[in-house]
Amino acid sequence: MYPESGIVYKYFDLIDGFIRVRLLGDGESLPGLSSSNERPPDRREYRALVVHHCVVELEDNVLPVVRRIYPDDEAAAQDLLYQICIDVNPKLEIHSVSLPAGENGTENIESQEGAERLAKSAPGLEKSLLKEVVGQDSAVRNICRSIRKAACGLKDPDRPIGTFLLVGRTGTGKTELSKALSRHLHGRSPVRIDCSEFALPHETAKLIGAPPGYVGHNEGGTLTEALMRDPWSVVLFDEIEKGHEKLHHMLLQILDEGRLTDSKGNTADFRNAVVLLTSNVGTADYAKAANKMGFGQDGSLSTSDFDDITRNALTRDFRPELLNRLDGILTFQSLDKKSRARITSMRLKGIAGRMEKAKIAIKWTPSLAKQ
Incomplete structure (x- = not known):
């Protein structure tokens, strides 16, 4: 490897070898960042812009190797390449970049x-x-x-x-x-x-x-x-x-x-x-109160009593x-029997829908959801 002006070699794990990365000068900025009223790049687009500008021969030499060895991991490779570019050019880290607004101010498209x-x-x-x-x-x-x-x-x-x-x-x-x-x-x-x-x-x-x-x-x-x-x-x-x-x-x-x-x-x-x-x-307080007399025939709390216990527990904690x-x-x-039955029915329908993809049919009686 011979020294090249404005180029450094960085090790890239995915291809088990060194790649060439462009080192930007003090007054040099990343080209392609608009200063007009056009939409600024989002996070993914900005990272791609950094990688394409900084990695030398990206499309010709680097990505073809990645695609051959890791055909399903190109996005992960882009993330690793971005980190390498930022190590070489810290000023390109996305949180360090400021874009000038146009004459009327750049609208926040997102x-x-x-x-x-x-x-x-x-x-x-x-x-x-x-x-x-x-x-x-x-x-x-x-x-x-x-x-x-x-x-x-x-x-x-x-x-x-x-x-x-x-x-x-x-x-x-x-x-x-x-x-x-x-x-x-x-x-x-x-x-x-x-x-x-x-x-x-x-x-x-x-x-x-x-x-x-x-x-x-x-x-x-x-x-x-x-x-x-x-x-x-x-x-x-x-x-x-x-x-x-x-x-x-x-x-x-x-x-x-x-x-x-x-x-x-x-x-x-x-x-x-x-x-x-x-x-x-307040969970323990609900249980204690529900066991006392005067909170309903089925031992459940009334809405007002439930709210009072909750308020006291929140003030305490x-x-x-x-x-x-x-x-x-x-x-x-707490959910009543009708609500629990409805939830059970919804869950059963969800299971049936997933099993249908495997060509397995599931049926159940209405009484099952009520149990």
């Missing part, structure tokens, strides 16, 4: 697309969710009201679309509602944070990235990176009571300002996100500054 998608989904959202989330009509209606408010442009511009705490016994549909909401709004799963994994103070660094000087600083945080990729998301903090107090403090910034700063100083925007927290606090920043606290009642 924001427009997200707003249009929200406006299209909002009218029929409540009806669709009520079909999928059984027995929790009040919670569904409250969340959908916030979605419609945002679609009409009436939401607070500096806060998330909606921030709700879903509280109730396990198995009442809290997580299912968040999944269904994300599926209908964005066609994908929610950004899920299992708060039991952040019970210790140092573990919260995973969400925003490790501090400078620590292992993993260049990798970014799981939460902030997800929102930087797509600010239009449903963010689920599952079992929030199990998270450390540092996680709760982090939530205050999200709920109050609609943004969160990662360890590199980059800002993740939550203003177009729906933030849902789930909690099982959460700081008021967190609860006061939420748009609503939605209690999930």
Whole structure:
């Protein structure tokens, strides 16, 4: 290998060999980035632009080898090549790049697309969710009201679309509602944070990235990176009571300002996100109260008693500054027999649909769902 001006050799694992990478000079920038009112590239397009400009003979020598050895992993190869290019040219890292606006300012196309998608989904959202989330009509209606408010442009511009705490016994549909909401709004799963994994103070660094000087600083945080990729998301903090107090403090910034700063100083925007927290606090209190007299003939709690117990449990386990920043606290009642039968029927239909693809027919009597 002989030295070439402006070229460095970097080892590429997938082909077990060195590739040539272009080293940009101090005054040199990445060509192809528009400074006009045209649509700026998204994350995937930007990475492809970096790779195609920096990797010498990409199409002629590098990608043909990758396609021959790993025919199904070209996307993964592109990601690895992007990291190599950034190692050589740190200034091309996507969070370090600023694009000048045109004379009239560059429109945020992704924001427009997200707003249009929200406006299209909002009218029929409540009806669709009520079909999928059984027995929790009040919670569904409250969340959908916030979605419609945002679609009409009436939401607070500096806060998330909606921030709700879903509280109730396990198995009442809290997580299912968040999944269904994300599926209908964005066609994908929610950004899920299992708060039991952040019970210790140092573990919260995973969400925003490790501090400078620590292992993993260049990798970014799981939460902030997800929102930087797509600010239009449903963010689920599952079992929030199990998270450390540092996680709760982090939530205050999200709920109050609609943004969160990662360890590199980059800002993740939550203003177009729906933030849902789930909690099982009060479960033991429900069981104790249901065993006492005066709560109904079948031992179940009335709605008012259920709400009172929930409110007392929340006051005991959460700081008021967190609860006061939420748009609503939605209690999930235990499912009655009719709701359980309906859910069972839905699950059986789902199983039958999957088995039908294997050319296996499944039938059941109506009484099965009621058992």
